[in-house]
Every structure is written in structure tokens, then in C-alpha cells.
Amino acid sequence: MSLLSVEGLWTTFKAPGRGVIQAVAGVDIAVAEGETVGLVGESGSGKSTLARSVVGLERAGRGRITFGGTDVTRGWPRRMRRDVQMVFQDPRSSLNPRMSIGAIVAEGWRAHPGLVAHRDAAAQVAQLLEQVGVDPALAPRRPAQLSGGQCQRVAIARALALRPRLLVCDEAVSALDVSVQAQILALLARLRAELGLAMLFISHDLGVVRQLAARVAVMHRGRIVEEGPAERVYESPRDAYTRTLLASALELD
Amino acid sequence: MDTLLRVRDLVVEAGPLRILDGVALDVAAGRTLGVVGESGSGKTMTANAVLGLLPAGLSVVSGSIEFGGTELVGLPESRRRAFRGSDVAMVFQDPLAALNPVQPVGRQVSEVARRREGLSRAAAGRLAVELLDRVGVPDPAQRARAYPHQLSGGLRQRAVIAMALAGRPRLILADEPTTALDVSVQGRILGLLAKIQAEDGVSVLLISHDLRVMAHAAQRVAVMYAGRVVEEGATRQLLRAPRHPYTAALVRSVPAVHTRSALVAPIPGNPPSLAALPFGCRFHPRCPLAVERCRVEQPALREVGPERLSACHRAEEVSAA
Numbered sequence: 001m002s003l004l005s006v007e008g009l010w011t012t013f014k015a016p017g018r019g020v021i022q023a024v025a026g027v028d029i030a031v032a033e034g035e036t037v038g039l040v041g042e043s044g045s046g047k048s049t050l051a052r053s054v055v056g057l058e059r060a061g062r063g064r065i066t067f068g069g070t071d072v073t074r075g076w077p078r079r080m081r082r083d084v085q086m087v088f089q090d091p092r093s094s095l096n097p098r099m100s101i102g103a104i105v106a107e108g109w110r111a112h113p114g115l116v117a118h119r120d121a122a123a124q125v126a127q128l129l130e131q132v133g134v135d136p137a138l139a140p141r142r143p144a145q146l147s148g149g150q151c152q153r154v155a156i157a158r159a160l161a162l163r164p165r166l167l168v169c170d171e172a173v174s175a176l177d178v179s180v181q182a183q184i185l186a187l188l189a190r191l192r193a194e195l196g197l198a199m200l201f202i203s204h205d206l207g208v209v210r211q212l213a214a215r216v217a218v219m220h221r222g223r224i225v226e227e228g229p230a231e232r233v234y235e236s237p238r239d240a241y242t243r244t245l246l247a248s249a250l251e252l253d
Numbered sequence: 254m255d256t257l258l259r260v261r262d263l264v265v266e267a268g269p270l271r272i273l274d275g276v277a278l279d280v281a282a283g284r285t286l287g288v289v290g291e292s293g294s295g296k297t298m299t300a301n302a303v304l305g306l307l308p309a310g311l312s313v314v315s316g317s318i319e320f321g322g323t324e325l326v327g328l329p330e331s332r333r334r335a336f337r338g339s340d341v342a343m344v345f346q347d348p349l350a351a352l353n354p355v356q357p358v359g360r361q362v363s364e365v366a367r368r369r370e371g372l373s374r375a376a377a378g379r380l381a382v383e384l385l386d387r388v389g390v391p392d393p394a395q396r397a398r399a400y401p402h403q404l405s406g407g408l409r410q411r412a413v414i415a416m417a418l419a420g421r422p423r424l425i426l427a428d429e430p431t432t433a434l435d436v437s438v439q440g441r442i443l444g445l446l447a448k449i450q451a452e453d454g455v456s457v458l459l460i461s462h463d464l465r466v467m468a469h470a471a472q473r474v475a476v477m478y479a480g481r482v483v484e485e486g487a488t489r490q491l492l493r494a495p496r497h498p499y500t501a502a503l504v505r506s507v508p509a510v511h512t513r514s515a516l517v518a519p520i521p522g523n524p525p526s527l528a529a530l531p532f533g534c535r536f537h538p539r540c541p542l543a544v545e546r547c548r549v550e551q552p553a554l555r556e557v558g559p560e561r562l563s564a565c566h567r568a569e570e571v572s573a574a
Contacts, residue, residue: 177291182506186518207508250465
């Protein structure tokens with residue numbers, strides 16, 4: 001039984017002078033409880049639009065999105081909104097520069113008052129920061145005083161603060177230096193094991209996706225052209241586009 | 254082998270901050286030197302210093318940049334500009350920023366050729382189509398009339414490379430030329446740079462954060478960390494058997510596509526801020542091999558093998574695993 005299920009999803013935009021763009025054109029994808037699904041594709045493939053449609057940041061046109069059996073195609077009920085959280089590519093622009101990182105981590109609790117008692121908030125923030133590898137003593141600092149890698153850890157802590165069941169990562173490690181990227185990948189793998197999180201992990205980098213994903217979907221021009229267990233897709237791709245993508249991926253040797 | 258570009262003891266400062274601290278590089282004639290490093294390592298500033306295009310507030314404090322036997326440091330701006338206009342061509346990450354949005358790309362290529370060769374407009378136009386063809390733009394005669402926004406990212410970067418070639422440079426300075434391109438295009442653009450280099454004997458200074466780019470396009474690589482070169486060597490040997498712990502960590506940070514191997518975060522922490530550099534070796538707070546000497550004494554770049562340089566006190570003990 002899938003945690004997230006997307007069936008026949010279409011998301012379209014009206015582009016001035018270019019008519020209607022079908023960014024997502026009839027996509028089926030599912031993520032089981034605790035499973036990590038990798039979504040790979042090049043720029044313009046529709047992978048980010050798919051992610052944004054899933055979390056309700058874009059309006060789905062046709063199709064059906066369900067989460068834990070509830071239909072969320074037309075929007076997420078308030079009580080369910082914390083179940084899915086998103087981590088974006090650029091941690092600096094996704095964190096409010098005027099807020100302390102402690103306040104950023106705690107912000108979501110205002111919309112979900114039952115989650116953490118007010119008197120426990122500071123201790124919970126410290127624990128979350130520790131969990132993602134940020135010194136809790138940095139809680140009063142602002143994002144600009146942190147490195148890019150630390151900001152991305154804060155963005156992950158903010159997402160975890162709401163105890164989501166699904167984490168959607170959209171190019172979450174793509175803007176990081178490689179040594180820091182390796183740290184964040186290790187962090188995501190550890191958190192997933194500790195918390196039983198499901199993940200939809202989106203990236204153009206096939207190597208990065210292979211690190212985390214148990215299943216992989218390849219997106220091209222708004223459609224999923226191939227989907228299957230990661231090992232099968234990487235070792236014996238069936239679709240011509242997947243083969244091209246794999247053949248052109250740069251390797252160290 | 255002749256050295257086209259020789260950088261020695263280059264120091265660049267911004268007020269109290271030392272951005273480059275004694276950088277040394279050699280780009281051989283007709284070869285590609287890759288400079289790899291993470292953000293803030295100084296790789297782009299090194300390129301800017303070579304071009305004489307340091308941002309306001311930054312200046313070369315000491316050191317030497319020799320190009321074809323001519324010292325560039327201290328040259329008047331007019332001669333630096335002449336150098337930029339004729340001997341060097343630039344290819345940057347974002348081809349849109351390098352192209353004029355309101356002029357057809359063929360025209361932009363032919364303008365460079367006209368300035369350089371004094372060709373007639375018609376002859377320069379024909380040369381532009383030839384160059385677009387050479388860099389792999391399909392239907393070059395037709396595409397020459399296209400505006401940058403009508404081309405894909407890969408074709409735009411090819412047009413920029415055609416522009417670079419039109420100036421018949423001796424050095425192409427390519428700063429993250431494939432970083433903004435799609436995965437399926439990156440390898441082809443790197444292949445194109447390699448082909449041009451082999452055909453024209455032009456030298457390339459290739460700057461990237463990505464070791465995979467180096468593996469595909471550079472014969473030698475210099476690794477930069479916090480404003481210094483920490484290792485230099487032939488690409489294959491450097492990637493197979495790093496002689497600096499930072500290079501070893503970078504190599505182990507690259508996730509493989511074609512083999513299944515779990516990535517273990519090889520080093521903790523972040524590259525240091527130039528405002529708060531650690532004493533001794535700048536890498537020692539993140540280094541698994543650090544000993545007391547590393548905390549107190551900054552290692553100099555030294556020869557640790559044939560054509561192999563490392564700035565590590567314990568270079569002989571670094572292993573790839």
C-alpha cells in the first residue's frame with residue numbers, strides 16, 4: 001500500500017505567446033511508507049513541477065494524488081500538511097534571512113500547535129539541530145552567518161520539526177560543494193533509517209540519486225519514460241532515453 | 254614542453270583578507286590544466302588575476318604572471334586589454350551572459366573575426382558559419398541567424414566557443430563551462446574543447462568544482478583549497494593515488510553512476526572562511542592525518558614524485574582508500 005500515490009497527473013501552464021505548456025503530462029508514481037524513490041531528469045523534464053504539484057505548490061490539472069489513502073489532488077487538509085515537507089536546492093533563499101535559525105526551525109509549530117508544547121520548544125529546537133549536525137549554540141544566528149552546508153542542515157531540521165512521513169528533496173544537494181554534498185547525503189541516509197522517512201529524491205545527478213534511491217523513475221518531457229528498482233534501471237536500462245542519460249553521465253574514470 | 258602561462262607566488266588581497274596566498278601554476282603550450290576546488294578556494298580569482306579582471310577592492314600584491322614570456326603583473330591597463338582581446342578567450346558558466354541578446358549569434362562570431370583579422374563583412378560571415386559548423390552547431394548557416402534565446406543551452410555554449418575560436422587565442426580560459434548544462438550535453442562540450450585543443454594546439458585553463466570534468470578534459474590538475482594550491486599532478490595519477498588528504502577526500506566524495514558503492518562522508522566540516530583561517534595547514538581541522546606539526550607549520554608545495562607536487566607534511570602516507 002502506497003503512502004503517496006500519483007495517478008495520471010497533468011500539470012499545465014499558460015506561457016505568454018507559447019500557448020499551453022504541459023510540464024507534467026500524464027505521470028504515475030508511487031512512494032511506499034519508508035521508501036526512497038529517486039526521480040531523475042534534465043532541466044525542463046518536469047521533475048520539479050511534479051514535486052511541487054505533489055506538495056500542493058502547483059495546482060494539479062487532471063489526475064489524482066492520494067496520501068495515506070486521502071485524496072489531496074485539490075489541496076492538503078490542514079491537519080495533513082505537516083505530513084509532507086520539502087527541501088529545496090538553494091538553502092539560502094529558502095530560509096528567511098531575518099529570522100534566527102532557531103526560530104526558523106520552530107516556525108512550523110505555530111501552524112500545528114498540538115505538536116510541541118510551548119515550554120518544550122527551545123529544547124526541541126536544540127535536539128533537532130543536534131540531529132542534523134548543527135551546534136545548538138548557533139540557534140540565535142541568522143542564515144547569512146552560516147555556510148551553505150549548515151543552511152541546508154537547518155532546512156532539513158525545519159522539515160523534520162513537523163515530523164513528516166514524506167520528505168520531498170528537490171535538488172537538495174546540487175548547490176553544495178562536493179565534500180559537503182557527501183555529508184548531507186550521509187545525513188539523509190541516517191535520518192531515513194532513524195525516522196523511517198519516505199523520500200521523493202529529485203536530482204539531475206545520476207550518481208547522487210543512486211546513493212539514496214531504492215527505486216528510480218526517469219522523467220523526460222513531462223513523462224516518466226522508465227521506472228523500476230534502482231539496480232535494474234542503472235544496470236540494464238530499457239528505455240532509449242535512460243540509456244542515453246546513463247551513457248553521457250560523467251564519471252571519475 | 255613549453256610553458257605558455259606561468260604563475261608564481263601569486264598573492265591577491267582584499268584589504269586585510271588574503272584571497273590567494275602564493276599560487277603557482279603552469280599551463281603548457283597546447284595542453285589543458287584543470288584547476289579544481291570548492292567555493293572560496295580561489296580558483297576563479299586565479300583566473301580573474303590572469304585576465305587582469307579582479308573585482309574592485311582586490312589587487313595583486315606580489316607574484317608573477319608570465320604569458321608567452323611577457324610579465325603581465327604591472328602592465329598598463331591598455332596592454333592588459335590588448336592581451337585579453339587577442340591572446341586569451343573566455344568561456345564561462347552561463348553562455349547567455351556572454352552573448353548579446355539582441356544580435357544573431359553568427360554576427361557575434363563574425364564581429365570577433367573581423368576585429369582580429371580585418372576581414373570583410375562577407376568573409377567574416379562565411380568564417381562564422383564555418384566556425385559554428387566546426388563546434389558542432391547543426392545547420393550552421395541557418396543557426397547563425399538565430400538569436401541566443403532561440404538556442405538550447407548546449408548550442409549557446411557552442412556559439413560562445415565559436416566566438417572564442419574566432420579570435421584565434423593562444424589560451425582559452427574556461428570557468429565552469431559545463432556546470433549550467435544538462436548532463437547529456439556536458440560530456441560533448443568537454444569533448445569539443447579537447448578536440449579544438451588537439452586541432453589548434455591552443456592551451457586551456459579549465460576551472461571547475463567537479464573532478465569528473467577534470468577527468469574528462471584536463472591532462473594535469475591543480476587542486477586548490479583556501480587560497481592555495483595543495484596538490485598538482487597528471488590527472489589520472491592524481492585521481493588514482495592522491496598525495497594530499499584533501500584531494501583524497503574530494504575523490505571519495507564523488508558518487509559513482511555506473512557502480513554501486515555507498516558514499517561515506519569522507520571529511521567533516523566546511524572549507525574555512527578566509528577571514529578565519531586556521532593556523533598551520535589550512536586543511537588540518539578537517540584532516541584525518543593531522544598531527545601536531547600540521548597545527549603549527551604551514552606546508553609548502555613540494556615535489557613528492559615525478560611531476561607531482563603536494564603541500565602536505567604527510568604526503569607519503571596519503572592513501573586513496
